[in-house]
Amino acid sequence: MRRRKNSCSLGSQETESAERSETHGVTRPSFLTNVATAGIAATATPLLRAAPHTIELPPAPVVSNPAGTVPVELKINGQIHQLQIESRVTLLDALRENLGLFGTKKGCDHGQCGACTVHVNGRRINSCLTFAVMHQQDEITTIEGLAKDGQLHPMQAAFLEHDGFQCGYCTSGQIMSAVALLKEPCEANDNGIRECMSGNICRCGAYENIVAAVRSVRSRA
Amino acid sequence: MDTFQYTKPATVNDATTSATASGAKFVAGGTTLIDLMKLNVERPTALVDINILPLDRIEPQAEGGLKIGAMVRNSDLAHDSRVQQMYPVLSEALLSGASPQLRNMATTGGNLLQRTRCYYFRDTNYACNKREPGSGCPAIDGFNRIHAILGTSEHCIATHPSDMAVAMMALGATVHLNGSAGERSVPITEFYLLPGNSPDRENVVRKGEIITHVTLPALPSSAKSHYLKRRDRASYEFALASAAVIVDLNGNKIRKAQIALGGVGTRPWRSPEAEQELAGRDVSERTFRKAAEAALHGAKTYRNNGFKVELAKRTLVRALQTVTASA
Numbered sequence: 297m298r299r300r301k302n303s304c305s306l307g308s309q310e311t312e313s314a315e316r317s318e319t320h321g322v323t324r325p326s327f328l329t330n331v332a333t334a335g336i337a338a339t340a341t342p343l344l345r346a347a348p349h350t351i352e353l354p355p356a357p358v359v360s361n362p363a364g365t366v367p368v369e370l371k372i373n374g375q376i377h378q379l380q381i382e383s384r385v386t387l388l389d390a391l392r393e394n395l396g397l398f399g400t401k402k403g404c405d406h407g408q409c410g411a412c413t414v415h416v417n418g419r420r421i422n423s424c425l426t427f428a429v430m431h432q433q434d435e436i437t438t439i440e441g442l443a444k445d446g447q448l449h450p451m452q453a454a455f456l457e458h459d460g461f462q463c464g465y466c467t468s469g470q471i472m473s474a475v476a477l478l479k480e481p482c483e484a485n486d487n488g489i490r491e492c493m494s495g496n497i498c499r500c501g502a503y504e505n506i507v508a509a510v511r512s513v514r515s516r517a
Numbered sequence: 518m519d520t521f522q523y524t525k526p527a528t529v530n531d532a533t534t535s536a537t538a539s540g541a542k543f544v545a546g547g548t549t550l551i552d553l554m555k556l557n558v559e560r561p562t563a564l565v566d567i568n569i570l571p572l573d574r575i576e577p578q579a580e581g582g583l584k585i586g587a588m589v590r591n592s593d594l595a596h597d598s599r600v601q602q603m604y605p606v607l608s609e610a611l612l613s614g615a616s617p618q619l620r621n622m623a624t625t626g627g628n629l630l631q632r633t634r635c636y637y638f639r640d641t642n643y644a645c646n647k648r649e650p651g652s653g654c655p656a657i658d659g660f661n662r663i664h665a666i667l668g669t670s671e672h673c674i675a676t677h678p679s680d681m682a683v684a685m686m687a688l689g690a691t692v693h694l695n696g697s698a699g700e701r702s703v704p705i706t707e708f709y710l711l712p713g714n715s716p717d718r719e720n721v722v723r724k725g726e727i728i729t730h731v732t733l734p735a736l737p738s739s740a741k742s743h744y745l746k747r748r749d750r751a752s753y754e755f756a757l758a759s760a761a762v763i764v765d766l767n768g769n770k771i772r773k774a775q776i777a778l779g780g781v782g783t784r785p786w787r788s789p790e791a792e793q794e795l796a797g798r799d800v801s802e803r804t805f806r807k808a809a810e811a812a813l814h815g816a817k818t819y820r821n822n823g824f825k826v827e828l829a830k831r832t833l834v835r836a837l838q839t840v841t842a843s844a
Contacts, residue, residue, distance in 0.1 A: 364520055383523035383564070386551070406552050407619055419592075419621045425551045426622065429523055430544070430566055473618065480617065481596050494752035495616025 373441030410496035462500035537725035581735030587626030606742035610684035673716030683779035696726030709784035756780030
């Protein structure tokens, strides 16, 4: 068993590459879990020899009313989800922790990196700086909702074609920004692309290829 | 982050009533407040979500100028054709701030109220007179490269981070408030308070009061405006120094100038000193330099931010050169 792969998310790249390192008998998610376990148990078990163990998807949300929670209805990628969560749960955490939509990434969690970019009512926002409860009645689109009928969105295809990433962690946010940019007032040259993509940081520095990917889609529009 | 009660009123009256409760705060775009809640710098016990209040319109005023609803998003304001035509300085200031995602969230009212980026304010491991009055100011003798050189006190040297507010300061905006005591209007030049002995009080907004809208006066059709921002990277960064300039030229002579500086003051910094130096003078680099000297005359620097004096002067000179060249 491994963590569910987000079928249309280039952002799942890092999960796949972690999964390839089977020679160590450990995946990245299991490594993180074991670190946590080791931290609690303070055992001397070498981390890299720990039994393979993966994080399970969160169970389907059960609508109940534990103290301090509120019912929240979210429409994500055209699908309605009923949640019972605390009002302090950010949209980002609701997507990842409550709905298992791991394509949206948590980078800085403070609006400084853009990894968590999603579309709300057709506009890109940082999902880390808003509470899920604030988005009832909104149309939310995540990276998982870009592909249609098994066909990648042209921007997803362009990121593949132009190798617009290295580790892939920022990629879903980059793509969500790039898709939004197509409909925004943005100068029609590379400087415009750089400025309009400046809210998405890539620590690998794949910017040249990201700009090339965005340019190629714009030129076809 | 602490838990909080959440409400989403549909009218301004309901919103201001809800916000009079102890520990209550309004949330609009959330880009400052939620960030600071995660750091435990802001700890509201109730959030009043004002996102469905009918305050999201940009309307021309009968006497000229524009009325901007408090919930107008920064991106919508920046790209509004009337703003671009009447107030380039405001559009440029908005587009120089934050990122497209944040500008889609951030609102006009929220931007006016955004909190400082002072590292010590944002880190609860440190004392901070703004966060905990009387606890001290580690920035004064600490790492203070981004801190203010104008309007500081022995209790606080935190910089006001907004670009939009600097443009509005130069434009002579009026901020309109509504609360339990009724409606009132405050010129933006009187809206922000200097830190003095009480840096925790940053503006004149009272408990439960909401910003409903901002009005901008009409400029003479011959006036030109511009915003120039200097920072550590080309985009998505706060100002180390910025200048909002509005100049009305008659030939080569400056009829009137309105000048504000950002990134250097404890509040968005209007400079009547620079304006006096410019009024009635001919356009020349020497005049601009004298205005810049006047604007920074009272600057007080700290260990790491001495460079801001010359940077701010050059920023203002360059902004004036640009705006007069396009006239």
